[in-house]
Amino acid sequence: MLHVLEHYNWTSSGIKTFVDNITVAYNRQLQVHTAENYQRVLKQASQVSRVIVVCLTSDLRRPFMLAAKDGGFTSPDYVYLFIQSTGTSFLLPTPIWESEPTDGRDTDAHEAFKSVLLLDKPVNVLPADYNSKAMDLVTQYPWDCYECPTLAKNASLLSFYLGDSVLAYIYALNKTVEMYKSYPNLPQIIKNSTLVLQNIPDGFVDLEGETLYLYFKKSRILDFALYGLDTAGNQQRWAYTTTLGDKGFMDSRPFIENYTDAATTIWATREGIQPLNEPLCGFLGNKCPVKPWVLPISIAAGCLTFVINLLLFLFCIYLFQRNRRRQLNKLWQVDFNDIEFPDETISKGTKSTRSVRTIASDSYLSAIDNSKTNNIKFMYLNHELVIAWTSPILSDKELSPNEKELRELRMLEHPNLNRFLGMTVGNGNLYILWRYCERGSIENFIEDYKDKIDDRIIHSMISQIVEALYFIHNSPYSPLAVLSADSCVVNDRFEVKVQYCGMNNIKKLELFDDSNRKTLYVAPEILRRPNRNIEGSKEGDIYSFGILTSQIATKTSVWRMKEKDLTVEEILFRVRQRTVPLERPSVQRADGLEMDARLESLILQCYSEEPAARPDIRLVRDRIRCLEGNSKKSNFMDYMFALMENTAVDLEQQVQYRTAELVEEQRRAEVLLNRMMPQKIVELLRKGESITPEVYENATVYFSDVVGFTILSSKSTPLQVINFLNNMYTISDDIIERHKVYKVETIGDGLHCVSGIPTRNGNDHVKDICDMALAIREGVKSLRMPHLPSEMIQIRLGIHSGACVTGIVGMTAPRYCVFGDTVNLAAKMESTGKPSQIQISFVTKNLIDQHFPTLYKTEHRGEVYIKNRDPVETYWLLSKNF
Structure with a gap:
């Protein structure tokens, strides 16, 4: 073979x-x-x-x-x-x-x-008469097989070879006897077949008289x-x-x-071809020789595949970027359902105890209320007061070019720019939302603090406006186009903030109103345009800055409207007609004091009729810095501290005010501490006494967790996750306060509560926890994430009852913690549960059966296998029987 x-x-x-x-x-x-x-x-x-x-x-x-x-x-x-x-x-x-x-x-x-x-x-290959001889001899002694001729017609070929083997053995036996005939143990020697076989000859005459040769261990060829x-x-x-x-x-x-x-x-x-050891195309048909035309086609196919894959890749990138833009757009897209108007908020009474009248300054409210054409509104966004600039509704086509800018503005942080909060559409209007500043516009602030403002504060206010303009003019959001006293606001820290930055495409849709005092800040060349769109320029911003600076420096109203007999329309008419002398606000201070000559010169340059003659923002910035000298830039807070030092009465009032604030903060801190720890623990800590661990024989522990929270977080921005958790815990906190339950802690989306601790309540702890769990499960059903409206929010809830140990852990940030196997098993009840299901242990079920047998409806679940524990018998808490 x-x-x-x-x-x-x-x-x-x-x-x-x-x-x-x-x-x-x-x-x-x-x-x-x-x-x-x-x-x-x-x-x-x-x-x-x-x-x-x-x-x-x-x-x-x-x-x-x-x-x-x-x-x-x-x-x-x-x-x-x-x-x-x-x-x-x-x-x-x-x-x-x-x-x-x-x-x-x-x-x-x-x-x-x-x-x-x-x-x-x-x-x-056998001799011709071998068969007849063999079949005849097999019937003779010693074989005596008379039936063999009837069983087979021919002798086996192997019998012929067997005869030669026997003959070879006889030759070997004869040779052995000859060699050892003198040995007395000859019978034993010839029984040694190994010794006998060594004497088989290399060649001998076989049965047919032919010479037979043996080679290689005496094997026959x-x-x-x-x-x-x-x-x-x-x-x-x-x-x-x-x-x-x-x-x-x-x-x-x-x-x-x-x-x-x-x-x-x-x-x-x-087909005349010898079979190959391996076919040309291999055993699996994957090694076929390449034909001449295959390579070009393969290259073309590869190139086409590459192009298609590249297009698919680019298309995927496009889809990813589009989805990412949509997600980012949600940062500035505010749901109108989250907006509340002041009258609505006050009537509800539950969402806010503050009204606009108690928050905003009286002069600020008066300025807004008295203007029939004012497009500024007060609103509440998530219970926080904001300012809304009202604009006509834009189509998606008109708004699309501004999306990138709106995303950037939403994330923009600058010390002298008011924070943009987003946009929303409702009641037939587009509302552009900005952070509310408690002290109102700069005009209102001047009116409220006119007698207390000196040159130091005036220079500080002007300097902060210049810093905001400098940033805007050197950014993609240039020009501001709407610089006025209303666009500069003061927060509770007495910092000036410029608002309405960017969104120039939206501003162009607005028209100047000759009856609105804000038009008095508009540059002459812009007023003379045939169209009346709010489309500004950097030179126009400098002119507006000059008008605003004269108003701040003289501590009067714009154009001293209260001192003039002219209306807004008449003043604007004179400006457009270039009357001689040019109609401009006076730079004479109302208190009779002289204005700093450098500031007066700068204001007059900003008044220039020709835009090219006005200084740019860089020059304005340098000259304002010269007014301040080399000292550190001052702010309104510095002024207020100086005022308290120089005026004893004001100091006393401020001390009382600060003392009241301190008392309030202490009260808030105490309320917060009482929410973080039990009241008796707070009292012991306040006294400086040590807190010893305490054992509670009977308590019920509750855990809950949002199902799929990791997936929801991956589809949301951090801000959206925070808003969602805040809404969820607002619901749960409200429910917890209605029951005798203590909230131990919240970790991410997980909630840990206990009843019977720290106040022992007999057997009511199991009832309080069950009632709270049913209420939380029902309350979460209405919870949704605005950017994922199709996602249903579900939670798992677990309850177990037993003994617990409590104590204070930590020194720097002490925490009131609950320990014990009861807590661990309660956590397992939550983690092994199912969405929107309340899983309770057999211990809790026994307590319900003993003390509240008809109050709740439960269902047997069976054994739950928990790591490192024996199987635990659990039940589903379905509802409460009323």
């Missing part, structure tokens, strides 16, 4: 051998012989080899080859090697492809065996023939080979071909 494999270069086959250059690619032994098993094994073998060595009994070979043909494993690149030593080849008593009784598939079997090469002893079927299906002897017994082979007699043209003989049934 090895001669055959090596001769045809079949180095990968299914045969187990010791020769290094033959690889066993697949080896399988079958226990169940069915067509399905044959085909399964052949399918596996075909993935690693096309040369298949088959060792089967003669009765199984035909079913095997039929299964191979049915499975498509008899194509020209397959070759099956069968081996036998009977000397009967394919014919046996009858041809191997024929069946008795016939099954109608002899033709298929005959065709399938054309893929087989059979290695067998040559046919007709055997001749074999390689049989196959030709195209007509007739058996042919294609080659001769020889081998030794035992292990090994010899090369003294090479593989002898019995044909001249292999293509028309041995390989004729395979």
Whole structure:
């Protein structure tokens, strides 16, 4: 067999051998012989080899080859090697492809065996009269087998070789006796078969009188023939080979071909081509040689695939950026449902105890209320007062170019710019929201503090306005276009903030109103334009700055309207007509004192009729800094401290005011501390006494957690997450206050509460916790995230009752904590629960059954497996019976 494999270069086959250059690619032994098993094994073998060595009994070979043909494993690149030593080849008593009784598939079997090469002893190698002699002798002594001639027609070929083996042994036995005949223990020596076999001769005359040679461990040389079927299906002897017994082979007699043209003989049934050790396209069909036209097509296909993938990638980036823009746009897009108007808020009474009248300065409210054309409104956003600039509703097309700017403005932080809070649409208007500053506009502030403002404060106010203008003029939001006393506001820290920065495309949609005093700040060249849109320029901002600075420096109203008999329309008419002298506000101070000459010169330059003659913001900034000198920039708070030092009465009032604030802050701190810790613990801490841990025999612990909070957070900005948690805990805190429950802590989206601690309440602790859990579950159902309206908010709730230990943990930031296995199991009740379900332990269920048997409706869940614990019997708390 090895001669055959090596001769045809079949180095990968299914045969187990010791020769290094033959690889066993697949080896399988079958226990169940069915067509399905044959085909399964052949399918596996075909993935690693096309040369298949088959060792089967003669009765199984035909079913095997039929299964191979049915499975498509008899194509020209397959070759099956069968081996036998009977000397009967394919014919046996009858041809191997024929069946008795016939099954109608002899033709298929005959065709399938054309893929087989059979290695067998040559046919007709025995002497002519060997069969008759052997069959006659087998009936004589010592065999006496009278039935043998009827059992078989021919003697076995192996019996012929057995005779030569016996003869070789007799020669060896005679030689051994001759060698050891003088030994007394000769009978024992000849029983030693190993010693006897060493004396087998290298050659002797066999039964037929021919010289027989033995080589390699006294093994006999055997001749074999390689049989196959030709195209007509007739058996042919294609080659001769020889081998030794035992292990090994010899090369003294090479593989002898019995044909001249292999293509028309041995390989004729395979289209004249010898089966390869591995097909050209490999066992799996993935190694086919590349055709000349494949490479260009592959390159073109690869390029097309790359382009398509690139377009898909770019499209994905576009979708990602668009979704990201939408998410970021939600920073400035305010839900109108979150907006409350002052009258509505006051009437409700529950959302805010403050009214606009108690927060805003009287002069600020008066200025807004007295202006019939004012587009400034007060509103509440999340219970905080804000200022809203009213504008006509814009279409998505008009608003789209401003989205990037609006996102930037929402995130913009500058010490002299008022914070932009967002936009909302409602009641047929677009509302642009800005942070409310408690001390109102700068005009209102001057009116309220006119007698207390000196040059130091005036310079500080002007300096802060200049810093805001300097930032705007050197940013993409230039120009401001609406600089006026109303656009400069003062907060509770006496800092001047400029508002209405940016959104120039939206400002262009607004029109100047000659009856509105804000138009008095508009530059002459802008007033003379045919269109009346609010479309400013940097030079126009400098002119407006000059008007505003004269108003601040003289501590009067704009253009001293209260001292003039002219109306706003008449003043604007004079400005447009360039009357001589030019109509401009006076720079004379109302208190009769002289204005700083440098400031007066700067104001007059800003008044210039020609825009080019006005200084730019950089020059204005440098000159204002010269007014302040090298000292640190002052603010209104510095002024207020100086005023308190110089005026004893004011100092006393301020001390009283601050003292009241301190008392209020202490009260708030105490309220906050009482919310963080039990009141009796706070009292002990205030006295400086140590807090010893306390054991509570009976308490009920509650845990809850938002389902899928991590996924919701990934879809939200940090600000949106904070707003959501604030809304959720507002609901839960309101519910907790209505029950005798103590809130231990909140960690992210998790809530931890307990009843029966720190105040013992008998057996009511289980009732209080159950009532609270049912209320929280019901309250959360209405909770939604504005930017994710389709996401349903669900929580898991867990309850367990038992003993607990409490104590204060930490020194720098002490916390009141509850410990014990009860707390751990309550947390497991929550973590192993289901969305919108309240899972209670068997202990809690027993307490309910004992003390409140008809109050609640529960449902048995079964055992819950908890790590490092025995299974725990749990129940669902469904509802309360009323």
